[in-house]
Amino acid sequence: MIFFLYGPDDYRAKEKIRELKRKFLREVDSSGASLVELAGEDLKMEKFHETVSANSLFARRRLLIIEKILLNKDKEFLSSLAAYLSDKVGAQDNILIFYEPSIILDKSNEPQLAVGDNPKALNKDQKNLFKFLTTTPYAQYFNALNNQEVALWLKAKLAAAGFEADYRATQILSSMLGNDLWSLNNEADKLISYQSSAEPANKIISVETVLRLVQNQSEEKIFALTDAISNKNKALALKLLEEQLRQGANEVYLLTMLARQIKILLAVRAALDSGLDSRAIGQSMKIHPYVLQKSLSQARNFNLSGLKTILSAIVKLDYNYKSGKLPAPLMLTLLLAKI
Numbered sequence: 001m002i003f004f005l006y007g008p009d010d011y012r013a014k015e016k017i018r019e020l021k022r023k024f025l026r027e028v029d030s031s032g033a034s035l036v037e038l039a040g041e042d043l044k045m046e047k048f049h050e051t052v053s054a055n056s057l058f059a060r061r062r063l064l065i066i067e068k069i070l071l072n073k074d075k076e077f078l079s080s081l082a083a084y085l086s087d088k089v090g091a092q093d094n095i096l097i098f099y100e101p102s103i104i105l106d107k108s109n110e111p112q113l114a115v116g117d118n119p120k121a122l123n124k125d126q127k128n129l130f131k132f133l134t135t136t137p138y139a140q141y142f143n144a145l146n147n148q149e150v151a152l153w154l155k156a157k158l159a160a161a162g163f164e165a166d167y168r169a170t171q172i173l174s175s176m177l178g179n180d181l182w183s184l185n186n187e188a189d190k191l192i193s194y195q196s197s198a199e200p201a202n203k204i205i206s207v208e209t210v211l212r213l214v215q216n217q218s219e220e221k222i223f224a225l226t227d228a229i230s231n232k233n234k235a236l237a238l239k240l241l242e243e244q245l246r247q248g249a250n251e252v253y254l255l256t257m258l259a260r261q262i263k264i265l266l267a268v269r270a271a272l273d274s275g276l277d278s279r280a281i282g283q284s285m286k287i288h289p290y291v292l293q294k295s296l297s298q299a300r301n302f303n304l305s306g307l308k309t310i311l312s313a314i315v316k317l318d319y320n321y322k323s324g325k326l327p328a329p330l331m332l333t334l335l336l337a338k339i
Contacts, residue, residue, distance in 0.1 A: 001094075001095045001096070001138070002085065002097075002098070002136045003020065003095070003096070003097040003098070003138040003139075003140075004100070004133035004136055004138065004139040004140070005017065005097065005098070005099050005100070005139075005140055005142065006098075006101070006103040006133075006140075006141055006142070007100075007103060007104065007141045007142035007143050008101065008104050008114065008142070008143065008144045009142040009144050009145065009179075009181065010101045010142070011181035011182050011185065012142045012181065013099060013101065013140075013142045014099075016140065016142075017065060017097060017099060020063075020095075020097060021035065024063045028060075028063070029063075034061065034063060035062070035065075036063070036064050036065070037065045037066075037067070038051065038065070038067075039066075040066045040067055040068045040069030040070070040072055040098070041069075041071045041072055041073075042072070043066065043069065043072060043077070044074070044077060045077050045080050045081065045084075048081065048084075051064060052064065052094055052096075060093060061093040061094050061095060062094045062095070063097070064094060064097065065097045065099065066096065066098050066099070067099045067100075067101075068100060068101070068102060069081070069098055069100065069129070070102065070103065070122070070129065070130060071102060071113070071115070075125045078125040078126060078129050079125050079128070081129060082125075082128050082129045082132050085132060086132060098133055102115055103130070104119060105141065105143070106119075111127070111130055144179050145179045145181070146179070147171075147174055147179075149179075150174040150178075150179050150181075150184070151170050151171065151174055153181065153184075154170050154173060154174060154184060154188060155170065157184075157185065157188050158188060158191075158192065158205065161192045162203060163191075163192055163195055163203050163204075163205055164204060164205070165191075165204070165205040165206075165210070166204060166205070166206065166207065168207050168252060168256065169206055169207045169210045171252045172210055172211070172252065172257075173187065173214060176214055187213075187214045190213055190214070191210065191213060191214070194209065194213055195209070211256075211257075211260060221240070221244060222254075222257045222261060223261075223294050224240055225241065225258070226258070226261045226265075226298055227294075227298060229336070230265075230297075230298040230299075230301040230302060231301060232301075234336060234337070237336050238333065238336055241254070241332055241333070241336060245332075251332060255318055255332065255335075258314060258335075259311065259315075259318070261295075262307060262310050262311045262314065263311065264285075264291070264295050265295055265298055265307055266304065266307045266308065266311065267285060268281060268292075268295045268299040269299040269302055269303070269304050269307055270304060271284065271285075272296075272299060272300070273304065278292065278296055281296070313335055314335060317332075317334065317335050
């Protein structure tokens with residue numbers, strides 16, 4: 001039996017491999033002595049034959065996991081392996097899992113090796129082996145998830161633990177971390193753990209909880225945007241906004257993060273106007289020292305009235321967006337124009 005798992009989403013591919021390993025250990029060989037993992041890049045036919053044909057005292061079959069076989073530079077080996085698998089696929093009892101994370105499919109569904117910055121086409125021997133492996137019954141491509149698919153994945157992850165996040169929280173979480181399922185899984189576990197210990201018990205994960213607990217990889221870009229706003233540089237603010245939208249940032253996330261930062265600036269400005277120093281402000285607001293430092297610098301370029309006007313504009317545009325009166329990109333552009 002042959003499994004061929006390939007594609008750029010190594011989280012879901014490795015989840016599948018873990019599932020197959022657990023099944024093998026549960027149903028075939030609980031000792032794990034018949035489970036072997038091999039590095040495909042340096043594998044030789046002699047070693048492959050030796051491993052496949054080795055007898056096991058513990059089980060009738062072996063499980064071989066072979067990673068990155070298409071990166072093997074020995075063309076003769078790739079050709080011999082394809083021939084061997086073609087002959088033995090219906091007869092041998094072993095379970096072979098070939099895992100190839102470096103393969104991506106282009107717009108024409110043609111395979112490419114994504115090694116380094118420039119994906120390249122497969123050579124003849126790589127393509128022949130790839131073609132054979134993809135025609136086996138258990139071939140599966142793990143593409144990088146889009147925003148909607150990430151949201152569905154998150155929903156399923158949280159539901160399995162008995163929790164859910166409101167729509168906006170899910171959008172913000174996926175916008176913070178993109179389609180990096182490793183990071184999303186870690187942060188989702190963190191949110192589940194926090195929500196499990198909350199008093200009173202609450203199964204709904206809110207926007208506020210996400211913003212408070214999740215490490216935001218895009219926060220520096222938000223600071224750059226609010227820096228441009230605080231310096232009254234509309235041209236730069238629009239440029240930064242367009243860059244974020246072009247890079248796939250979620251509009252709801254951008255609006256929420258802008259609102260959050262303006263609220264922080266309002267609190268900092270009010271504290272400054274009350275005569276508090278930076279240390280006292282930090283102690284009262286309980287925000288990260290770096291966020292406080294950036295916010296102190298920005299707040300000095302505003303007065304309370306100006307910040308309240310910006311926050312009011314954000315609230316109004318957010319309402320218009322939710323009620324379907326404005327498309328999201330236009331909403332954000334109008335917001336910057338009003339500041």
